[in-house]
Amino acid sequence: MTTPDPRLTEQRNPRSTAIDQLDTLAVVDLINAEDRLVATAVGKEREAIACAIDLVVECFEQGGRLFYVGAGTSGRLGVLDASEMPPTYRTEPELVQGVMAGGFEALLRAQEGAEDHPEHGAAAMDEKAVGPNDFVLGIAASGTTPFVHGALARARERGARTGFLLCSHPSAQLREAHDVVIAPLVGPEVITGSTRMKAGTATKLVLNTISTAAMVKTGKVFGNLMVDLQVTCQKLQDRGERILVDTLAVSREEAARLLDASGGHVKAAIVMAKLGVDAEGARRELEAAGGSIAGLLGK
Incomplete structure (x- = not known):
């Protein structure tokens, strides 16, 4: 009898030894059952x-x-x-x-x-x-x-x-x-x-x-929003505007204006609106707060 490989990843799974004899749905169910062990x-x-x-x-x-x-x-x-x-x-x-x-x-x-x-x-x-x-x-x-x-x-x-x-x-x-x-x-x-x-x-x-x-x-998230994203495509433009609408309670049009004025940086746009500063001022404030909106605004 051969000694089992000490590496767990190289050992045979007793639950799948007959997988080649199963119908397609049973194969799917078997793999899914094993996958459910992963998160635990x-x-x-x-x-x-x-x-x-x-x-x-x-x-x-x-x-x-x-x-x-x-x-x-x-x-x-x-x-x-x-x-x-x-x-x-x-x-x-x-x-x-x-x-x-x-x-x-x-x-x-x-x-x-x-x-x-x-x-x-x-x-x-x-x-x-x-x-x-x-x-x-x-x-x-x-x-x-x-x-x-x-x-x-x-x-x-x-x-x-x-x-x-x-x-x-x-x-x-x-x-x-x-x-x-x-x-x-x-x-x-x-x-x-x-x-x-x-x-x-x-x-x-x-x-x-x-x-x-x-x-x-490290301050890249505000609430559960990825506010440090940089707008580089249409999808991110849409996401950035929606973040500003949600966090600032502004119209979509105002969100687009703020995003444009910030140079496409959502985090700076939020600080601009909250503190009434321009994009350069927002970046200075963020740098002083270690990049954290929550730390800057005391939230």
Whole structure:
């Protein structure tokens, strides 16, 4: 009898061993039943996720950056989360960055061998000039990806704070090596080793939470509205106007006028209306308040 793989993500799921014999609806039901386990597993890691968020915010406040490092699905999800920050929260592209084993080409076409080289991960940290004000989150569903471990080891050498996100049981050594370890144990995949499924879903949920909460805590959100968005397309123009209508109780026409006068920056438009200042004055007031409308207006 062979010894079971210690990596939870590589073990066989006893509930799906006959999936190839099921009809289509039963396959859908089986996958859906497994997916329902994911949110619970992520919820059990709430304290570790909160710790990661606080580390990220602390780094941002010190002028640092957040890096996601991964390979395959894990790397693509990191790049996806990072790429959504500028249009959603008006961040500089450098603030949150995804580092992918195999580079840009691996985003479009799988390059599985790229993950086997820890020295490439280390070189990526050197290239990014990672330092003490940065937080680097390694993502590897199995917890064993050499590229990720190489990147994190070099990041620590360069003084950065580090975290690890995996969907397998973390070793004591792994926990000791990093500032935080997040390990949602979603169980074996429906298709053995296909970590783009439950592990990928768990990873997306965790990254959503980390980046969103960090944006909230750095003043990018007012109430539950993404007020720091920059109008760059018709959809965002519409969203920006609707935010101003809701927060200022003005007409759609007045919202459009304010948005235009602010240079397309919703947050500045709100401050302009609330304090009776021009766009430049609004930006000065926001800078003095650390970018927080709630802090500026005492709400």
